């Protein structure tokens with residue numbers, strides 16, 4: 444196996460990207476805001492931190508338009524995508540060069556009772572309350588407690604691996 448010893452920063456970055464392409468990740472859209480001023484982005488940099496209390500952590504680029512909304516509202520939703528939701532993932536990753544409200548036109552979104560956008564046909568959606576923000580280089584890590592859970596009708600997931608979206612059946 445090739446080692447990382449004495450690599451230049453550029454080649455280390457390339458190797459890191461290639462290594463990450465081998466780590467399949469479930470795809471979510473993180474959304475925030477009231478109807479009329481919503482923001483959202485496609486995300487894979489997140490994980491469950493603890494079950495009791497139910498807590499997750501997400502990594503958000505501070506250049507992302509949703510960033511200020513998450514800091515200001517201290518609430519956001521995580522919407523886990525289903526197989527076939529590639530178009531939603533592309534939209535919220537900025538592929539169509541749309542921003543803010545425009546990104547919510549392609550699918551059915553509702554406002555939760557806690558004033559957070561929720562994707563109606565997600566595999567699952569979590570409503571999260573920010574507990575702590577840790578700033579590191581370009582990103583901020585948000586540690587957030589789950590305050591509401593919506594379960595969709597499918598157990599299947601949309602996974603990002605090797606630079607593309609793949610369906611994952613969980614049956």
Ligand SMILES: Cc1cc2nc3c(=O)[nH]c(=O)nc-3n(C[C@H](O)[C@H](O)[C@H](O)COP(=O)(O)OP(=O)(O)OC[C@H]3O[C@@H](n4cnc5c(N)ncnc54)[C@H](O)[C@@H]3O)c2cc1C
Pocket residue numbers: 470482483484485486487488489502503504505506507508509535536537538541542543603
């Ligand atoms: C599979 C996948 C996983 C991803 N995972 C993550 C993740 O975990 N965390 C994460 O942070 N990102 C992640 N991204 C990237 C993220 O989905 C995109 O960058 C997304 O487009 C960000 O939303 P945005 O509204 O800021 O988009 P964009 O409009 O594409 O914004 C990006 C750029 O616009 C500029 N900008 C920001 N605000 C304004 C403004 N008000 N006016 C003018 N310009 C502005 C900034 O320069 C910023 O870099 C992921 C992308 C993919 C494809």
